[in-house]
Each structure stands twice: as structure tokens, then as C-alpha cells.
Amino acid sequence: MAEAAALSVEGLVRNFGGLAAVGGVSLEARTGMLHAVIGPNGAGKTTLINLLSGDLPPSAGKISLYGTDITGLPSYRVSQLGVGRSYQKTNVFLGFTAFENCRLAAQSRLPSSMRFVRRALAYADVNRAAERSLAATGLEARSGELASALSHGEQRQLEIAMTLATSPRVLLLDEPLAGMGAEESSSMVELLKTLRSGHAMLLVEHDMDAVFALADRLTVMVNGQVLASGAPAEIRANPAVQEAYLGEDEPGG
Amino acid sequence: MAMHDAQPRALALVLVIGLAGLAVFPIFGADEKFYMQFLAKVMVMAIFAMSLDLLIGYGGLVSLGHAMYFGLAGYTLMSLTPEYEGASLWISLAAALGVCALAALVVGLLVLRTSGIYFIMVTLAFAQMAYYVVHDSKYLGGSDGKYVYVKPVLSFFGWQPFSLDKLAAFYYVILGTLAGVYFLLRLLLASPFGHVLVGIKANEHRMRSLGFPTFSYKLVAFVIAGVLAGLAGYLAAALDGLVNPELLSWHQSGQALMMVILGGMGTPAGPILGAGALKLLELLLTSWTKHWQLLLGLFIVLVVLVFPNGLASLFGKRKRGGAEHG
Numbered sequence: 239m240a241e242a243a244a245l246s247v248e249g250l251v252r253n254f255g256g257l258a259a260v261g262g263v264s265l266e267a268r269t270g271m272l273h274a275v276i277g278p279n280g281a282g283k284t285t286l287i288n289l290l291s292g293d294l295p296p297s298a299g300k301i302s303l304y305g306t307d308i309t310g311l312p313s314y315r316v317s318q319l320g321v322g323r324s325y326q327k328t329n330v331f332l333g334f335t336a337f338e339n340c341r342l343a344a345q346s347r348l349p350s351s352m353r354f355v356r357r358a359l360a361y362a363d364v365n366r367a368a369e370r371s372l373a374a375t376g377l378e379a380r381s382g383e384l385a386s387a388l389s390h391g392e393q394r395q396l397e398i399a400m401t402l403a404t405s406p407r408v409l410l411l412d413e414p415l416a417g418m419g420a421e422e423s424s425s426m427v428e429l430l431k432t433l434r435s436g437h438a439m440l441l442v443e444h445d446m447d448a449v450f451a452l453a454d455r456l457t458v459m460v461n462g463q464v465l466a467s468g469a470p471a472e473i474r475a476n477p478a479v480q481e482a483y484l485g486e487d488e489p490g491g
Numbered sequence: 492m493a494m495h496d497a498q499p500r501a502l503a504l505v506l507v508i509g510l511a512g513l514a515v516f517p518i519f520g521a522d523e524k525f526y527m528q529f530l531a532k533v534m535v536m537a538i539f540a541m542s543l544d545l546l547i548g549y550g551g552l553v554s555l556g557h558a559m560y561f562g563l564a565g566y567t568l569m570s571l572t573p574e575y576e577g578a579s580l581w582i583s584l585a586a587a588l589g590v591c592a593l594a595a596l597v598v599g600l601l602v603l604r605t606s607g608i609y610f611i612m613v614t615l616a617f618a619q620m621a622y623y624v625v626h627d628s629k630y631l632g633g634s635d636g637k638y639v640y641v642k643p644v645l646s647f648f649g650w651q652p653f654s655l656d657k658l659a660a661f662y663y664v665i666l667g668t669l670a671g672v673y674f675l676l677r678l679l680l681a682s683p684f685g686h687v688l689v690g691i692k693a694n695e696h697r698m699r700s701l702g703f704p705t706f707s708y709k710l711v712a713f714v715i716a717g718v719l720a721g722l723a724g725y726l727a728a729a730l731d732g733l734v735n736p737e738l739l740s741w742h743q744s745g746q747a748l749m750m751v752i753l754g755g756m757g758t759p760a761g762p763i764l765g766a767g768a769l770k771l772l773e774l775l776l777t778s779w780t781k782h783w784q785l786l787l788g789l790f791i792v793l794v795v796l797v798f799p800n801g802l803a804s805l806f807g808k809r810k811r812g813g814a815e816h817g
Binding site: 291292293312313314317318323325329330331332333334338341342343345346347348351352353354355356357358359361400404 | 685696701
């Protein structure tokens with residue numbers, strides 16, 4: 239069931255010198271729906287995610303979260319307000335166990351971590367949130383392993399698990415399938431399907447099979463601009479999109 | 492569980508034996524004033540090195556200006572000590588730690604905006620500024636420094652359990668402080684704050700995106716480290732009975748850095764081992780040859796090459812968690 243827009247973006251611009259990496263993008267993400275953003279390499283998809291997550295400040299435009307203006311807030315504020323993101327390049331704490339990766343992420347939901355006396359591992363709610371996110375991503379059996387000892391696919395799952403451990407309402411997923419084999423990909427697609435309820439999801443992905451299997455709505459970006467936006471069937475039939483992107487050979491993940 | 496909660500059993504054993512040895516030394520070596528003074532100094536340096544390790548080993552903040560707080564606390568004690576009587580320990584200690592907290596807060600607000608090599612350079616720059624202010628100030632004794640004529644007086648509502656003039660008493664106060672700081676740091680590192688700090692060292696960018704305002708955590712760590720360095724500096728000034736600009740010099744910062752690296756960064760006991768090893772070696776080599784610094788340098792290079800994780804790694808691996816590949 240679609241509800242009001244959780245995340246809404248109007249005329250978002252980010253210039254790098256003379257180059258408009260994102261040049262006036264508007265889109266929405268609604269709770270219970272997955273909005274996929276596709277486009278060739280260099281289209282500005284990752285920059286878009288970086289703008290939405292607060293990793294980069296926009297040059298112009300407006301980002302609203304449930305009607306509240308969050309434009310230009312630093313990434314930790316955006317995260318605290320309920321926007322979780324995962325990274326294209328696996329960005330987990332390799333020297334920590336899978337559990338500690340998620341536990342630390344869940345700890346960010348304490349009102350403050352300026353707590354100096356009680357042991358971090360004694361916060362039962364935090365531990366439970368970490369265990370829940372590990373279970374949701376199918377990693378519970380790997381909980382005690384160092385992240386560096388996990389396979390690439392498992393590290394990608396951990397990446398999502400950490401994001402989930404922060405109890406986000408909006409999920410920004412930057413190529414969760416990057417570098418995955420066929421089997422790992424299909425289990426990740428199943429995982430993403432389960433996350434749709436209760437989250438507004440924005441997915442950047444190169445794997446077209448996955449995108450068309452998952453997306454409720456599609457936006458095609460080319461050179462920082464929105465080329466087309468609509469339901470998957472409309473996008474598939476759009477001649478401009480076919481010319482710019484879908485017709486070409488896939489840049490393999 | 493995260494690795495930073497782990498303390499190898501062998502290392503804990505070495506630590507307990509070491510502390511026990513330090514505790515009984517004055518009983519057997521009561522006449523060995525020189526060695527008691529020496530060990531007291533080593534323990535003070537160990538506290539100083541531990542405070543620096545909080546920044547380097549846990550927060551990933553390599554400060555080369557940590558002696559600033561060490562020296563400021565000593566100078567605060569000197570300023571508050573009248574010529575013919577001791578200053579109140581509580582008041583002078585509170586003042587010294589307060590000065591260090593304030594200095595670390597101001598410096599931290601500025602230097603924590605930088606990172607990496609720039610952080611090293613600006614912490615050094617601030618410490619050098621403080622060094623020259625002290626060095627060129629007549630009131631503070633200039634390059635010669637000044638004496639702290641009388642040791643601070645420890646008193647509980649007028650009752651003085653012992654006098655710090657007695658070296659053995661002071662020795663135990665320092666030993667107690669060392670143990671106290673060690674357990675304080677272990678508590679801190681096991682807390683949510685400690686886990687955040689270790690996360691920042693591993694990947695600050697990810698910590699921010701997980702919702703942690705990392706700057707605040709680094710600033711608090713910087714202030715805590717400054718205050719603990721001040722505690723060490725206060726004890727050093729009281730123990731030696733004098734202060735001079737060398738307390739704030741980059742040699743002093745560098746020495747603590749060497750102790751941390753030698754002993755093992757990011758291990759609670761490492762800096763204690765490092766301080767002990769460095770000072771003991773210095774003592775042995777100076778009595779043997781005047782080219783002792785050359786040999787000391789060679790030793791450090793050798794240790795760093797053979798045990799990149801420091802002497803603490805001799806007593807067991809510090810990383811915990813299954814390492815098998817899956």
C-alpha cells in the first residue's frame with residue numbers, strides 16, 4: 239500500500255566545478271514501495287545517494303523527509319532522523335565481528351553514546367536490535383566471525399544488516415548486488431523484497447533483472463538529469479530510454 | 492564481541508605480577524632511594540603514555556603535542572605552591588586538571604577539524620607555542636624553570652594520613668594512581684563511548700553515516716586524554732620538585748609516543764610495558780656507554796620491525812574472534 243511520500247526531492251543540484259553531477263533531479267520514495275534509479279556509469283546515481291544521505295551538501299534544491307526540510311543536514315543528523323544508507327563499496331568494520339558491526343550501528347539509536355561506565359555489551363536493547371538485523375539478513379550463524387573473514391556476499395549482507403540495525407524508515411541502497419554471483423544475487427533480491435514493507439526504499443542498481451524484479455517505480459538518469467520516470471512497464475517501452483540505456487550492452491555489475 | 496574488550500590472559504598475568512612487584516619493592520628496597528625514585532618516575536610516564544594511547548590507539552588521533560598538558564599541570568602546581576609550605580593537594584590538583592581540561596577543549600576544538608599528517612602538525616604547533624610562552628616567561632622561570640619547594644599536602648578535613656615528603660608514601664600514591672587510571676581506561680573502553688571511539692579509528696566516515704556526531708566524541712576523548720596527561724604531569728612536578736620547559740617539549744611528547752608504539756598501541760597494558768622497557772633500557776645503557784641514544788634507537792627500530800604490534804603482542808594475540816575463513 240502506497241502512503242504519502244516519505245522522502246521527496248525537488249530540483250536537486252550538485253556541481254563539481256563546472257560539471258553538474260546531479261542537475262535538477264526530482265523524485266519521491268514512498269513507504270512500502272521500492273523506487274529504483276538506473277542509468278549508465280557516470281549518470282550521477284551515487285552522487286544522488288550521497289546528497290540524500292547528507293554525505294555531500296547539495297548546491298541547490300530541496301530534500302524533505304515526511305514533510306520536514308532536511309536539506310544540507312550532516313549525515314549523522316540525516317541518519318538519526320531515520321534515513322539509512324548502504325554503500326556501493328563494502329564499508330563495514332573489517333576488524334570487528336559481524337555482531338559488533340551491527341551492535342555499534344544499533345548503539346547509534348541510544349539518545350547519546352556519551353556513556354562511560356556501564357559496559358556497551360550490557361545494553362540489552364542494543365544487543366537485541368543487532369541480533370534482529372543479523373537474523374533479518376540471514377547472518378545469525380556468522381555473528382561471531384570477524385567481518386574480514388566473511389565472504390564478499392556476506393559482507394554485502396552485513397552492509398545491509400548494519401543499516402537495518404539503525405531502524406531506518408527510509409533505505410538508500412547503493413548497488414547492493416555489486417560484485418555478487420548469481421546465487422548470492424538472488425538471495426539478496428529476496429532479502430530486499432522482505433524489506434519493502436515498512437520501509438521507503440531507493441535503490442541504485444546496475445543489475446536489470448533485479449531492478450525489474452523489485453522496482454515499483456523507476457527513474458532513469460543520464461548525465462545528471464532525469465531522462466524518464468514511471469512504472470517499470472512504461473520505462474521498458476520508452477524509446478528514449480531504450481536508446482540511451484537499456485538497448486546497450488550491460489556494463490556487468 | 493569486539494577485539495578491544497579482550498585482554499590476553501598472559502598479558503593480564505604479566506600486569507598483575509608487575510604491579511605486585513612494584514607494590515612490594517619499597518619493602519625490600521627501602522634504602523634504595525634512587526631506584527624508588529626511578530620506578531616512581533617510570534609509573535608517572537606510564538600514566539602519561541596511557542593517556543596518549545587513548546588518543547592514538549583507540550581514537551586514531553596521533554598527537555605530537557601531548558606534553559603540553561603534562562607540562563601545564565606541572566606549572567599550575569608550581570604557581571600554586573608557596574615558597575615555604577605545601578599547596579593543598581586537592582585544590583592544586585583540581586586547578587591543574589581544570590587548566591588541562593580547558594586547554595584541551597580549546598586546542599581540541601581547533602585541531603580536531605584536521606586529520607592525519609595535519610593533525611600531527613597542528614598539535615605539535617600548539618604545544619610548541621605553549622613551550623615558548625613558558626620558556627620566555629620570567630614569572631614562570633624561563634628556560635631554567637622553577638622549583639616546587641614543598642610537596643603538596645594531602646589532607647582530609649585537616650587530617651593528614653601521611654606526608655608526600657616520604658618517598659615511600661608518594662611512591663604508593665603514584666602506584667595507586669597508575670592502577671586507578673588503568674582501570675578507569677578499561678572501563679571507558681568497554682563503555683558505549685569507548686566502542687564509538689574505536690569505531691571512529693576504524694572508519695570515521697561510516698560512523699557518521701550510522702548517526703554518530705564523531706566530532707563531539709573525538710573532542711571528549713581529547714579532553715579526557717589531556718586531563719590524564721595533566722594528572723601525570725602534576726605527579727611528575729611534585730615528585731621531582733621542579734618544573735622546566737622541557738616538560739612541554741616535543742621530546743617529551745615524542746617519548747610518550749615511543750612508549751606507546753614500543754608497548755603496543757590500542758592495548759590498555761601496552762603503554763605501561765613501553766614506559767617500563769624504555770626507561771629501564773635508558774637506565775642500563777646510560778650507565779654503560781655515552782652513545783646510549785644510538786643503541787636505544789636501534790632497539791626501538793628492532794622491536795618495531797619484529798613486533799609491529801608492540802611488546803604487548805609477546806604475551807598473546809590481542810585480536811579476538813574466529814579467524815577461520817568461510
